[in-house]
Amino acid sequence: MTSFSRRRFIQLGATSLAAYSNAAILSGCSDGSDGNGFATLNKQALPQDEQGRWWLSNNYAPVLEERDEVGLRVNGEIPRALNGLFARAGSNMANTDHWFLGHGMLHGIRLEDGRAAWYRNRYVHTSLRAAGIDEVMPSEPTSSYSNVSSVYHAGKFLTLGELGLPYEVNPRDLSTVGVYDFAGRLNGSMTAHPKIDAVTGEMLFFGYSFAPPYLTYYQANAAGELVRSVDITLPAAPMMHDFAVTEDYILFYDLPVLFSLDMAISGSNFPFAWSPEHVPRMGVMPRQGGDSDIRWFEVDSGFIFHTMNAYQDPANRSRIILDASRIDPPFWDNGNQDLAQPSHLTRYQFDLDTGMVSEQRLSDAFLDFGQLDRRLVGRPYRYGYAMEFPASGSASALPRPTTIVQRDHESGTLQRFEAAPGLALDEAIFVADPQRTGERDGWLLCYAFDGVSCTSSLLIIDARDVAAPPVAKVDLPLRIPYGFHSVWVPDAG
Ligand SMILES: [Fe+2]
DSSP, X not given: OOSOOHHHHHHHHHHHHHHHHHHXXXXXXXXXXXXXXXXXXXXXXXXXXXXXXXXXXXXXXXXXXXXXXXSOEEEEOOOTTOOEEEEEEEEOOSSOSSTTSSOEEEEEEEEETTEEEEEEEEEOOOHHHHTTOOSSOOOSTTOOOOOSEEEEETTEEEEEOSSSOOEEEOTTTOOEEEEOOTXXXXXXXXXXXXXXXXXXXXXXXXXXXXXXXXXXXXXXXXXXXXXXXXXXXXXXXXXXXXXXXXSSEEEEEEOSEEEOHHHHHXXXXXXXXXXXXXXXXXXXXXXXXXXXXXXEEEOOSOEEEEEEEEEEETTEEEEEEEEEEEEOSSOSTTOTTOOOOOEEEEXXXXXXXXXXXXXXXXXXXXXXXXXXXXXXXXXXXSEEEEEEOOSOOXXXXXXXXXXXXXXXXXXXXXXXXXXXXXXXXXXXXXXXXXXXXXXXOEEEEEEEEETTTTEEEEEEEEGGGTTSOOSEEEEOSSOOXXXXXXXXXXXXX
């Protein structure tokens, strides 16, 4: 690495801030903290929704052009082991009443042989987009915005919308191949958070529905064939965003955010509501078991969007440890557009012998979007990663993280990557070094947005030293709107 250093990062950020500050005085525009993680934000250069909807303003606002960029400027050195596509999914709608309801768009950067070959953004060409339909809740299996996440398994790159079927996309150019239903074996929704068991090669997932069966569990083998479906009995239709797996068990979260028929009848496009009367519980199902084998554990109330990992205690395999980010109750008291309530990384321990469950907050920091070295999904692991959110959230805006945390579960300590001043981050994912096997042998990749220049970049951070400056930063001549989840599609695999 040449002159690229943390100090240089800070200098660059400070220079930009100073330049903008002067420009703001000259132009007479005002600025200030907007709850998005910025002390300064160039609002004049960013769309502002006339109705003040945060998800259509500033860098949440959509980009309406599909672009191709080459000749990208790289600061530092891109690791030569990183050959593949980094992509992030997001909701991209010019007018919508909920951030979750927008046409899916992928923003991808191809890395090869130590260079950034191209950036490209493409809509996912779903049937909803083709029909010009927006602002509705996808309710048919084939209707989906496909905007939440994506997954690469058995040679297929799939975008996922949580509601509706996946769409297959070509990772070489981000073109949409078409709706994907596992050769006709999937006829309902697919979660945006499937788990790939790195040992067996299986992809495990679920789908939820507004009508019974409210929940169905699926298992695809290493070849990508959907070989098992299990309908699961639930008392109501929960919004179930994520789940967890171990070597022998599947964990489901039956928590008090439920589909609301009243809201649907009254015209809500996103009819999910906090339902405190619903008993919060988690179900533990043997991986080869069925509906009647599930053990349900009542847990403290709250809501979980994201799992970090789960595993069985090697000393007692009837003891299951689950790390997930929990939002304290009540959730969505201000309505379901409020996504600013903080989450805390929480450790659940289920004892299948005694039927006991315990819960422990692992950190007072606001941590969500948990990640790990995915070679250890469902297995004991030492290091977890998460985005740390600022404490200044409000229902009128979703604050952006500026810090990535690496938690050492053995020592309980946190290492932090702090973004340079003026940068706000999207989800960081761990990408393993294919030539090394150590748990921290890999990099954290994420998009960053500069609130002054209104351009985005890709950061590559060495997971062995997360507090250090990025080993590489790929600058883009455009902005990438904030979105949801990222993926790495390796060339080989
Ligand atoms: Fe998610």
